[in-house]
Amino acid sequence: MGQNPKKLAEAEAGGVQSCDFASPTALELPDDAYLLATAGCDSLIKLWLIHYNKTAAVRAVVSLAAHGGGAASLLAWRAPPDRPADLEPADEEAAPPCFWTREGVTRWLRECVTRVPGSEMKLHEEEALIQRAEEANLMGSQLLSxxxxxxxxxxxxxxxMWKRNLHDLEWLRAPDAAPQQEQSAPHALRCPLSHRLMREPAFAADGFTYERANILEWFIAADGAVSPISGRRLHNTRVQLNYGVRDQLRAFLRS
Known part of the structure; x- marks a missing residue:
């Protein structure tokens, strides 16, 4: 049954809190069709098929249970699994490990191995390590395989350092948490965007911690530094690994 676009806000109990359009290249849709995901205070994610031909016709497609409490922000659409490896620098940081280039491997070594709190590695030792990785032409796919x-x-x-890198390689390859374990995870270990258990928690300039890939993809979609929590413009789009939350995540998953 079609709906007037003005009724979209009323279709979510308490109004629409966030929305996200699917990329036109991610789905096979007619030229005049769009797929929209909305989130509201009723803890539901709803998908809408919109046809536009002089006037817009909106049809509810499906309703999904999101999580407990209202959904203040939504990032529904991720890059397809065959995402190419020749990414722009901003996309490179948001890419999963299997798509990392040498620059992605270098970032991982610096953030997760050589510069973690308590590291005793000297700058020249770090440079030698990165040089060995570059000479071996290591890519993200090789870190996994x-x-x-x-x-x-x-x-x-x-x-x-051997033990530290061993642990971080094992963490990089670790499977996702079991559904029962993820359901029992505290909210502090969940990404505010996906409400899923984080793997690479990172601070943004708004002071909140997100899954690194999620917040970087948010910045790309928002075309700039905008907080998904407050909606305010931020000074920059830089993110920094939250080592404290990462340690809590590892302890939780080992328990």
Whole structure:
């Protein structure tokens, strides 16, 4: 049954809190059709098919349970699994590990291995490590598929750095949490955008912690530095790994 677009806000109990259009290239839709996801205070995610030909016709497609409480922000559409590897710099940071280029591997080494709190690695040691990774032409896909023993030999680690990199490689390859475990996770370990358990929690300039890929994709979709929580313009789109939340995540998943 079609609906007037003006009735969209009324279709979500308490009004629409956030919405997200699907990318035209992500779905096979007619030229005059659009797919919209909305989130409201009724804790539901609703999908709407919109046909526009001089006038707009809106039809509810499906309604999904989101999570407890109202949904203040929504990021429904992710890049397709065959996302190309030749990404722009902003897209590179938001890409999953399997699409990391050498720059992505370098970022991971610096943020997750050499510059974590308590690291004793000197700058020249870090540069030597990154050089070995570049000489081996390591990409994200190799971090996931090459044997850990081979990677550790490539990095040339000894002592405590060997153990640290071993743990981070295992974390990078770890499967998603089981549904029961994710359902029991505290909200502090969930991304405010996806409401899923985070894997790479990162601070944004608004002071909130998000799943790194989610907040970077949000900035790309918003075409600038806008907080998904407050809607306010931010000073920048830089994000920084939240080591405290990452440690809490690992402890929770080990429990």
């Amino acid at each position: 090459t044997s850990i023993e081979t990677l550790l030999e490539t990095f040339g680690y000894v002592g405590y």
